[in-house]
Structures are given as C-alpha cells and as structure tokens.
Amino acid sequence: MPDILARRDGGILVLTFDNEPRRNAFTHAMTERLGRLLAEAEADPAVRCVVLTGAGTRAFSSGHDLNELLDDRDHAADEALNAPFTAPARMATPTIAAVNGVAHAGGLILALSCDIRICAENADFAAPGARLGLLPIGGQVSRLPALMPIGFAFEMLATGRRVGAAEALRVGFVNHLTAPGGALEKAMELARAIAANSAVVVAGIKKGLDLYAREGADAARSFEWAEGARLQSGPDAEEGLRAFLEKRSPNFQ
Incomplete structure (x- = not known):
C-alpha cells in the first residue's frame, strides 16, 4: 500500500514517500498523511529538522497520482487540499529535500x-x-523565481522540459550534488549540523530570509535587528557564549 514512512534519528525526522511502483506518486491519503506528519513535527520541539525523500533510487516523487486526478480534477488546483505540499515553506522547523530521483509536478x-x-x-x-x-501552482510561479533566475524559471515552466541535476546546481536551485543513492546521507549530514545549533536562531534565520524574499531587504533588516535584540538576552545566547569561552559544545534548550 502507498504510504509515507516516518522515522526519527535523534532530533531529525525522516519522511519517506513510499510508492515505488508509481515513482512515489502521491495518493490523496498520502497527501493527508504528509500534512499530519509535518504539523506534528512543527508542534514537537524535539524535532530540530525534517528530511523528505523518496523510496528507492528512481524517484523523489512524480507528483499526484494522475489516475486519482482524472476522477477528481478539482483536487489538482485546490489550495487547501494541496497545502501539505507547500507546508515546508511555512514551517519554522528547517526542512531538507533529499532528491533521490525524479521530482516532477507535486514532487517539484x-x-x-x-x-x-x-x-x-x-x-x-x-x-x-x-x-x-494546468497552471503550475503551489509556489512554482510565486516561489521558484526566488530560487533561480526568473528567465530560467519561465523557460522551465513554459516548456515543461526536464531540468537535470547538474543544470539545477548551476542555476542555484540545488545546494549539493551526490552520487546516485547518496542524497539522503548528505541530507542527514546537513540536518545533524543544523540540529546541533540553536533552534530559535535557526527559526529566526528562516523567517528573516523568507521576509527578504517576499518583502525585500528593508523588511529583513528591521526583523534582524529587532529579533537579534530579543534573542541576545535569551538562554541560548547565554549558553552559546559560555560554551565558546569554555571550549565545549553548547547544550541549547
């Protein structure tokens, strides 16, 4: 049965889309389960990072199950029903996509x-x-141009062509390339580095960068000074500075 597998590795939650025969396509039930799992992760302070990946080595996800979409065409463009696909961008908890194969449509x-x-x-x-x-939705028009040159985003969306891993790295959409089968290992390495740091600071970084993308440098600048002043008197700043002076690893709350 198609499913999403969840496992914990310390403070890291790993979610695996498990529908290999259909290139990890999302059924309605899988979409709903993804939403629940991400909401639970966001509410759990012990979860410091979420890694998303696909089962096997052929696909991250090919998107919605098209057989279901033919029976329920409105599902494809319903913002509420598709909210789990865009949930990672709204979370304070950092998220990493370990793209182990094709990432098309909803997978993109x-x-x-x-x-x-x-x-x-x-x-x-x-x-x-x-x-x-179908109009590309779910951030393909509104978020993608912040992650790559706008001309490249237009070409990708308007032609529908497949963009390979090396090309995605070249335009800045991808952070790191790995050998086939190595994406999850590299993602876990980064997740552990993030999880070792102050969760409130990481959340602040994510919020500030999102403000920059949506509202520009002035909004991000106002946020960083206000949030910086608030956090510098907090327990994580106290612990971080003491740990640095004492030459030990910090133990953030």
Missing part, C-alpha cells in the same frame, strides 16, 4: 518548498503543467 513543489535541496546526479526536475493544460 515539495522540493522547492524545502529550505535546502540535496540532489543525486541521476535526479531531475520538471513542471509539466503547461503540457497538461
């Missing part, structure tokens, strides 16, 4: 909604909406 939406993208060399990205008569 999930990848672009994450904060970091690690990509296996055999992976590729595609937004087939224009070829299917």
